Amino acid sequence: MSHTEWWASESFWRKTAIWVTAGSFVALIFLTLDSMSAITAGSTRVPAYSVINHRIDYVFDEKRNFQVPVIGVEEPLFGKTLTEAEAEALVSRGKLTTQAKNCMNCHTLLGNGAYYAPDLTKAWLDPSWGSKEVREQMMVDFLMNPQDRLHNGLGRRMPNLGITEDEARATVAFLKWMASIDTNGFPANFTPIDQSDPPAESGSPTQQQGG
Ligand code: HEC
Numbered sequence: 001m002s003h004t005e006w007w008a009s010e011s012f013w014r015k016t017a018i019w020v021t022a023g024s025f026v027a028l029i030f031l032t033l034d035s036m037s038a039i040t041a042g043s044t045r046v047p048a049y050s051v052i053n054h055r056i057d058y059v060f061d062e063k064r065n066f067q068v069p070v071i072g073v074e075e076p077l078f079g080k081t082l083t084e085a086e087a088e089a090l091v092s093r094g095k096l097t098t099q100a101k102n103c104m105n106c107h108t109l110l111g112n113g114a115y116y117a118p119d120l121t122k123a124w125l126d127p128s129w130g131s132k133e134v135r136e137q138m139m140v141d142f143l144m145n146p147q148d149r150l151h152n153g154l155g156r157r158m159p160n161l162g163i164t165e166d167e168a169r170a171t172v173a174f175l176k177w178m179a180s181i182d183t184n185g186f187p188a189n190f191t192p193i194d195q196s197d198p199p200a201e202s203g204s205p206t207q208q209q210g211g
Contacts (some may be wrong), residue, residue, distance in 0.1 A: 001159045011119060017150075017173060018167035022080070035135065041088070041177075044180075044182070045181065045182040046181050047071060047177075047181070048084060048087075049084060049087035049090075049091045049176060049177055050083070050084045050087040051084060052077045052082065052087055052090070052091065052176045053075070053077070054071050054075055054123065055071070055073050055074075056070070056071060056125070056176060057069070057072055057077040057125075057195060058125055065119070065185075066185025067185055067190065068182060069179065069180045069181065069182055071180060074193075075132075076089050077136065078136055087173070089207070090169075091170070091173050091177045092170070093166075094171040094174025095174050097163065097167045097171050097174070098174060099165065103120065107120045107141075108120065109121065109178065110178065110183060110186075111183075116156065118154065119187055120175060120178070120187065121179065121181075121183060123175050123179075123201050124172075124198045125173045125179055125190070125193050126140075126193060127194070129193060131193070132193060132195045139172045140168040140169055140172060141166075141177070143161075143168040144164070144165060144168050147160045179184070180202040
């Protein structure tokens with residue numbers, strides 16, 4: 001029986017294969033759990049659903065050198081502050097609507113989908129909605145009946161998808177929540193709608209309603 005070098009022996013390579021497979025398996029489980037925690041609502045990058053009770057902005061961050069979502073003052077969607085459970089139910093309904101109506105067939109969401117229509121990641125912050133006062137209703141109206149308006153300069157029209165008012169409102173909640181997700185600066189160079197408050201009345205800051 002001839003002597004084989006250790007690196008040429010069959011048993012060495014069999015053991016190596018087993019250990020590499022086992023090691024990769026453990027690494028995969030770890031990475032899966034890590035990804036799950038990073039994409040779960042309520043984590044650092046993906047805010048809890050009740051974030052829709054707040055103003056969401058998209059502001060340049062000097063340190064990170066790109067725009068990041070900033071959660072601001074209370075600004076409840078449709079003027080109604082929701083509990084965490086209510087917000088989750090509404091956002092989930094909106095997400096289901098985007099899946100049922102296959103918005104990704106034309107749009108990208110967080111960069112995933114088709115390139116026929118604009119990316120929806122920051123649709124909530126699109127200046128085309130006019131002002132923050134009319135935005136929510138404009139969005140609901142658009143989703144229910146998009147055909148008769150040319151929303152932006154794209155020159156393509158969105159078909160009527162038979163979205164009910166409840167579905168439209170839930171979809172707006174989903175879009176508002178999506179705008180709060182930290183996407184490492186995607187989309188870049190995006191100018192959000194002006195959400196600043198009108199300047200305070202002149203006079204002393206402590207002044208309440210005048211006489
Ligand atoms: C058949 C293709 C198609 C499908 C499906 C579709 N859209 Fe659109 N959507 C468009 C086009 C085209 C535009 C641009 C319309 C315009 O500029 O007038 C648009 C525009 C929009 C806008 C305005 C974008 C912005 O930047 O403010 C929103 C919001 C939107 N769609 C949401 C949705 C949602 C939510 C769904 C699924 C429920 C959906 N769309 C499904 C084609 C589609």
